[in-house]
Each structure stands twice: as C-alpha cells, then as structure tokens.
Amino acid sequence: MIGVVLTAVALSLVARLPVAPTQPPVRVDSVRVCVREAVTSVPIVGAQLRFGDGSLRTLEGACLGLARRMDTVTVSRVGYRARMVALPGDDTTAQPLVVVSLTPRAVAAGRDGDVATLTLQRVVADVPAARPGVVAATIGSAEARSRGVTTMNGVIGLLPFTTLRTARGETGLSLRGARREQVVITLDGLPLNDPATGLADAADVPLVALQSATVVPGADPVNAGSGAIGGVLALSSATGRVLNIRRGAFGQWAAEAAFTATRGDTRWHVSASHRRAVNDFAFVNDAGAAPRRESRVNNDEERTVLTVGVLSARTQWMLLASTGERGMVGAANVRAYDDDRSRTSHLFVRGQTALGRTLLVTGARRFDLRYRDPQRPVFDSRATAWSTDAEWRGSALRGTWRVGVGADQLAGTGGLAQRRTRGFAAWGWQLLPTATRGLALDGGLRTDVVEGNGAQPTGALGATWRVRGSGGGSSWSLLARGAQAVRVPTLYDVYFSSPQRLSVRALDPERVTLDASAGSRAVWQRTQWRATFEASLVSRATSNAIVWFPGNFGWSPANVGREQMRGTETRGDLTGGRVSMAVWHTWYRSELRSGALRIPTPYVPQHSLAANAAWRIGPHTVSTTMRHQGRRPFTAGPRNQAFELPAVTITDVAWSQRHVFARVEALWSLTLDNVTDVQWQSVRGFPMPGRGWSASLTLAPRR
Numbered sequence: 001m002i003g004v005v006l007t008a009v010a011l012s013l014v015a016r017l018p019v020a021p022t023q024p025p026v027r028v029d030s031v032r033v034c035v036r037e038a039v040t041s042v043p044i045v046g047a048q049l050r051f052g053d054g055s056l057r058t059l060e061g062a063c064l065g066l067a068r069r070m071d072t073v074t075v076s077r078v079g080y081r082a083r084m085v086a087l088p089g090d091d092t093t094a095q096p097l098v099v100v101s102l103t104p105r106a107v108a109a110g111r112d113g114d115v116a117t118l119t120l121q122r123v124v125a126d127v128p129a130a131r132p133g134v135v136a137a138t139i140g141s142a143e144a145r146s147r148g149v150t151t152m153n154g155v156i157g158l159l160p161f162t163t164l165r166t167a168r169g170e171t172g173l174s175l176r177g178a179r180r181e182q183v184v185i186t187l188d189g190l191p192l193n194d195p196a197t198g199l200a201d202a203a204d205v206p207l208v209a210l211q212s213a214t215v216v217p218g219a220d221p222v223n224a225g226s227g228a229i230g231g232v233l234a235l236s237s238a239t240g241r242v243l244n245i246r247r248g249a250f251g252q253w254a255a256e257a258a259f260t261a262t263r264g265d266t267r268w269h270v271s272a273s274h275r276r277a278v279n280d281f282a283f284v285n286d287a288g289a290a291p292r293r294e295s296r297v298n299n300d301e302e303r304t305v306l307t308v309g310v311l312s313a314r315t316q317w318m319l320l321a322s323t324g325e326r327g328m329v330g331a332a333n334v335r336a337y338d339d340d341r342s343r344t345s346h347l348f349v350r351g352q353t354a355l356g357r358t359l360l361v362t363g364a365r366r367f368d369l370r371y372r373d374p375q376r377p378v379f380d381s382r383a384t385a386w387s388t389d390a391e392w393r394g395s396a397l398r399g400t401w402r403v404g405v406g407a408d409q410l411a412g413t414g415g416l417a418q419r420r421t422r423g424f425a426a427w428g429w430q431l432l433p434t435a436t437r438g439l440a441l442d443g444g445l446r447t448d449v450v451e452g453n454g455a456q457p458t459g460a461l462g463a464t465w466r467v468r469g470s471g472g473g474s475s476w477s478l479l480a481r482g483a484q485a486v487r488v489p490t491l492y493d494v495y496f497s498s499p500q501r502l503s504v505r506a507l508d509p510e511r512v513t514l515d516a517s518a519g520s521r522a523v524w525q526r527t528q529w530r531a532t533f534e535a536s537l538v539s540r541a542t543s544n545a546i547v548w549f550p551g552n553f554g555w556s557p558a559n560v561g562r563e564q565m566r567g568t569e570t571r572g573d574l575t576g577g578r579v580s581m582a583v584w585h586t587w588y589r590s591e592l593r594s595g596a597l598r599i600p601t602p603y604v605p606q607h608s609l610a611a612n613a614a615w616r617i618g619p620h621t622v623s624t625t626m627r628h629q630g631r632r633p634f635t636a637g638p639r640n641q642a643f644e645l646p647a648v649t650i651t652d653v654a655w656s657q658r659h660v661f662a663r664v665e666a667l668w669s670l671t672l673d674n675v676t677d678v679q680w681q682s683v684r685g686f687p688m689p690g691r692g693w694s695a696s697l698t699l700a701p702r703r
Contacts, residue, residue: 031087033098034063035075044102045211045239046267046311047077058262059239075100078316079352079359132430132440133462133481135519135534135569138214141207141238147614147623148654148669150246150254150696152202152210156233157625157652158612159215160571160584165603165682173202175217176538177565177590177604178230179547182487185233186224188309188318190350194367194385198227198490204322204346206273208258209307211238217569218538219485219515221458222428222444229485229512229542237309237318239269241701248694251278251300269309276302283687284679287333296687298327298338317351328371331685336375343370358394383412399429420451440464450488453509458484469523477521479536485512489546508544508559515540519569529576540565547592547601561594563601583611600639603683605630605647619658626651634684648680660702667698
C-alpha cells in the first residue's frame with residue numbers, strides 16, 4: 001500500500017495549486033480541426049496549419065481548436081500531401097468538427113494543393129476511412145489513461161482481436177492465432193521487431209510516448225512488408241508534455257515523463273521511462289507428483305527507455321533506446337534455471353525526408369542480448385544484431401511505387417554468424433470512394449529478394465462496397481480482402497528459441513499462400529451516439545510454417561507441411577453520452593497438417609471473448625475489462641483435453657478521477673487486476689500472477 005500513500009501525498013501537493021475558474025469547455029464561435037491519415041484513419045500529430053495571412057500554427061496533438069472565421073488554411077505534414085481547406089465562418093450553436101484527411105505521398109491521389117471545403121460534422125466519433133476490405137481499430141493514449149491503463153499491455157488489452165503471450169519476462173502479441181514473431185509492431189512506421197529474433201516486445205514503448213495504437217489483423221505484405229503474417233500493431237508517437245508515476249503489487253513502480261519544445265517550424269519531443277518490478281508471486285505447482293504451493297524467485301525485471309523525436313516541415317526523425325534486465329526463470333517444473341539472468345538493449349533510429357514529390361526513408365536497428373547462467377556457465381551467451389534499411393517512395397501512373405534495400409548482420413557466442421542482404425520492390429494502387437454509395441478497391445504487388453532465400457513475391461487485393469449510407473453517418477458496407485505474406489527464418493528460429501539449444505536445423509521461409517476475409521460492417525450514427533457492428537469470415541493457409549513445439553529443448557523449430565486456420569471475427573461497440581462499451585469474439589480452428597495427420601496449433605484457443613465498458617460521471621471514470629480464452633493445446637498430438645490448458649477468464653476494474661487546475665490537469669487512477677484471483681498460465685509451465693493492484697498519478701499542462 002506504499003503506492004497508495006505516495007499517490008495520496010502527490011495529490012495533496014497538487015491540490016494546493018489554484019483551481020481554474022469554471023468555464024464552458026467549448027465556445028460556440030470556434031471550430032475544431034482534426035488531422036487523420038486518409039488510408040488508415042490514424043490520427044496524425046504535429047501537422048502544420050498555414051493561414052492566408054502567412055501565420056503558422058502547429059498541432060500539439062491530432063486536433064486544434066480555432067476561432068471561427070472565413071479563411072483558407074494549408075495543412076501539411078512531412079510524408080503526406082499538403083491540402084488546402086476552407087474553414088467555416090457561419091455562426092451555429094455547436095462547435096463543428098472538421099476532419100482533414102491527408103494522403104501519404106506513397107499513395108496516388110489528387111494533385112498537391114487541391115482545395116477542399118469539408119463538410120462539418122457534429123458527431124461523437126469520427127468514422128474510420130480504413131483501407132478497403134480491412135478491419136482496423138484505434139485507441140488513443142488519453143482514452144486509455146482515463147480507463148486506468150498505464151502500460152502498453154493495458155492498451156493492447158483494450159484493442160479487439162488481440163491476445164498477449166507472456167513467458168520468460170517478454171510480452172508478445174498474437175493476432176489471428178499467429179505466433180509472436182509473425183506480428184509486426186511499428187512506431188511511426190519504424191518496425192520494432194528485432195532482426196535477430198523477429199520479435200517485438202510491446203512493453204518497450206512507454207505510454208507517455210504514445211499518441212494512439214491501431215491494430216490491423218491479417219497479412220499486410222505491401223504496407224508492412226516481410227513478416228506481417230498475423231497482422232500489424234501500428235503505434236504513433238505523441239507530442240505533448242506529461243508526467244506519470246505509479247506503484248503497484250509485486251514490487252512494481254515506475255516513473256515516466258515526456259517533454260515537447262518548438263523552435264521555428266521544428267518540434268522536439270523527448271520521453272523517458274524507468275520501471276521496476278519484483279514479480280516474486282505465489283503459485284500452485286501442479287507439474288509434480290502432487291500439487292504444492294511455491295513462489296517465483298529471481299523473477300524481477302527492470303527497464304529504461306528513451307525516445308527522441310524531431311519533426312519539421314520536410315523531415316522527421318525518431319530514436320528509441322532501451323535497456324533492460326530480468327530474471328529468466330524456467331518453467332514451474334524446471335527450477336534449475338531460476339538463477340539465470342538476461343540483459344537486452346535496443347537502439348532504433350528512423351528518418352524520413354521529402355525529396356520533391358517523393359519520400360526517402362532510412363533507418364537502423366541494433367539488438368544486443370546477454371544471457372548468463374550462474375549454475376552452468378557453458379550456457380552463457382551473447383548475441384548482437386544490426387539491421388539497416390533505405391526506402392524510396394513515390395507515385396506515378398495512378399499508382400504508387402516503393403523500392404528499398406537493407407542488410408542484416410547477426411553474430412553470437414560460439415562463432416554463430418549470419419550476414420545477408422535484401423531488397424524489395426512494391427507497386428500498389430488505391431481508389432477512394434467519392435460518392436455516398438461507392439466501391440473502394442486497392443491492391444498491390446511486392447517482391448522481396450533475400451540473400452540465400454531467393455525472390456519471394458506476394459500480393460494483396462481488397463474491396464469495400466458501401467451498400468447504403470455515407471461516410472459521415474449511418475452506413476452498411478461489405479468487405480473482402482485477400483493477401484499473401486512471407487517470413488524468412490531469423491537467428492531466433494535457428495538457434496535461440498530456447499537458451500538450451502543443442503542442435504540446429506536448416507529452415508525454409510514460411511509463406512502464407514492466402515489470407516482471406518469477407519464480412520460486413522454496419523454503422524448507426526446519431527448526434528449523441530454511434531454504434532458499430534462488424535462480422536467476418538477469415539481463413540489463412542501457410543506452407544512451411546515454422547513451429548516450435550513446447551517442451552522440446554534439444555532441437556530447433558521445424559517447417560511443418562501446412563498450417564490451416566479458419567474462423568470468424570465479430571465486434572460491436574457503442575459510444576455515446578457518458579457510456580462507451582465494446583465486445584469482440586473470435587473462433588479459430590487452426591491445425592498443422594502433414595499428410596493425413598491433423599495436429600491443433602499450440603496455444604491457439606478456439607474461442608476468445610473480451611468486453612470492456614467505461615462510465616463517465618463528471619470527473620470520474622469507472623471501467624471494467626473482461627477477457628476470456630478457451631482451452632489451449634500445448635503439445636504436438638491430436639486434440640486431447642489432457643494436453644490443453646484450461647479455459648480462463650480474467651477481469652480488471654479501474655477507477656480514475658480528473659482534476660483541472662489553473663495550469664495543470666491531474667489524473668489519478670486505481671486499478672485492480674485479475675480481481676477474481678485466477679491462477680492461470682499464459683504458456684504451459686509459466687504461471688501468471690494472481691490478483692494485483694496499481695495506483696498512478698498523471699500530470700499534464702493545460703492547453
């Protein structure tokens with residue numbers, strides 16, 4: 001309860017600040033301008049508004065309130081086509097919302113500088129304009145904080161169709177039953193997946209550095225490139241100023257801060273995070289002859305993250321550096337590894353610069369892993385990986401083109417080494433609907449050439465047919481999409497899927513021959529509320545799927561003959577007034593097929609269900625989240641309940657309260673995790689903690 005005391009002390013200090021006089025939140029003589037990407041509907045932060053008189057305003061976030069006046073403004077952002085917008089000057093009794101959609105330079109669209117008078121919208125939430133045939137969902141960091149969320153894991157828990165897999169201290173994301181290394185996680189377009197492992201630890205990104213998170217299930221070869229088999233989690237960085245401190249169960253404490261400064265037309269954003277947790281929780285070890293109560297030991301973790309972002313009219317650069325150490329405890333029935341330690345460090349740099357009507361994107365990634373086994377020094381190891389990339393994007397002939405080159409260098413203890421060069425060329429086209437009822441189509445082709453693995457062509461085709469309604473109100477649409485994907489084996493697949501690797505097998509690239517989905521989306525839009533319902537049939541066929549069967553430490557993962565996944569995805573949400581609710585369900589039947597043999601894919605539950613709701617009463621927000629996973633097979637063999645983890649339901653409850661003072665806004669929250677104290681396992685033999693709590697305080701200056 002030390003964290004509660006610290007939070008109470010911090011709140012008492014904040015309470016001494018002068019309280020701002022009560023004011024109406026919105027003046028009727030103002031207009032609110034929000035900037036989004038035309039393709040994905042993701043909010044774009046840091047856009048610049050240049051008015052007819054030459055004055056310049058830069059958005060702190062994705063939206064900006066302006067005094068209502070008849071004027072034209074040019075909205076620009078590096079990497080996107082500039083757009084001229086006519087602001088409204090008529091007097092109404094409600095603040096209009098003007099949504100400006102900027103088209104990426106890699107998408108062929110109208111001429112730069114086209115003048116557009118946007119229709120005013122008085123709506124609760126903006127209707128997404130996602131790519132044709134794609135089901136995507138976005139949540140902002142401010143919304144997540146109001147629900148008591150303070151970590152990236154919590155943000156992912158609010159997104160539909162997501163499953164977290166945690167073992168040995170790392171958090172991985174699964175989409176459509178895909179393994180962790182089959183999901184691409186990006187920050188401002190920079191892949192966070194390590195070149196040596198293919199994995200991306202979502203916990204590497206501090207919440208104070210995040211503006212929004214968007215999840216896109218399904219293969220995405222053209223936009224996300226190699227490795228995007230299960231889907232993409234796209235993160236966008238923030239540009240505000242915020243401070244967060246928190247304390248929680250199992251020795252958890254953290255401090256995070258972000259700062260923004262503007263000089264001329266250049267914006268600097270810096271964030272830093274440091275967090276610790278002991279994580280030595282009690283659990284029931286049922287792997288022996290008789291169940292007995294034990295405690296995790298050496299299960300601690302410590303992580304420090306720094307991000308730096310620079311944004312100007314024609315260039316943008318981002319740096320992310322992190323270092324962390326954790327205890328690498330073994331499975332519950334393998335206590336011999338309880339003293340093992342792991343230290344990792346990441347360094348990511350990415351920049352994009354406008355060159356005329358084209359865009360040059362460059363980046364570099366470095367990953368370093370040190371593994372230490374005090375009891376068996378022969379297992380001590382170190383691995384280092386470098387990856388560099390350069391990409392050139394442009395548009396021509398009503399299409400878009402992208403070409404790129406890269407190189408990977410991987411080295412490890414014992415003379416392990418791998419060097420390879422790679423390149424790709426991609427072409428895509430997109431037609432956006434311009435009528436109330438219309439057909440939107442997009443497609444693309446991509447070929448990756450990887451040294452030692454040859455050419456790997458892939459493609460995608462999507463369609464959305466708006467049967468009824470318009471983009472700004474109620475509508476009913478049909479969606480369909482088909483795509484392919486490929487993932488080349490990494491050093492992790494060959495050597496490091498287990499630290500106790502004894503032998504090595506050569507692997508071929510795994511290839512999604514077809515990832516298909518077909519469904520429907522219905523939107524009911526009114527002035528004060530909005531409801532959405534989506535349902536899809538999904539299917540994915542993968543040849544040479546790379547699978548490591550748990551419990552086998554003496555050999556590398558193997559290429560299985562074929563993996564087939566079929567299922568359904570449904571989602572519904574309601575937003576209006578003081579209440580917002582969402583629910584989603586997936587049913588997947590995923591099997592590994594070799595001849596007549598049918599084996600369920602390990603750790604893919606047939607049923608997953610989640611629901612969350614938030615009630616806002618004045619400055620208070622009460623929210624709850626429930627996630628259910630059905631039985632999950634954990635070994636190689638025909639389906640048998642004796643070789644499945646039981647179904648599990650986890651429920652979290654949170655309460656937050658916002659205080660507005662003259663110069664600062666304070667948000668404090670209390671969260672109860674796993675309130676029913678369910679003892680469960682994310683991966684067989686790796687228990688998860690039971691009931692826990694966290695208390696946090698977030699401070700941000702008033703805008």
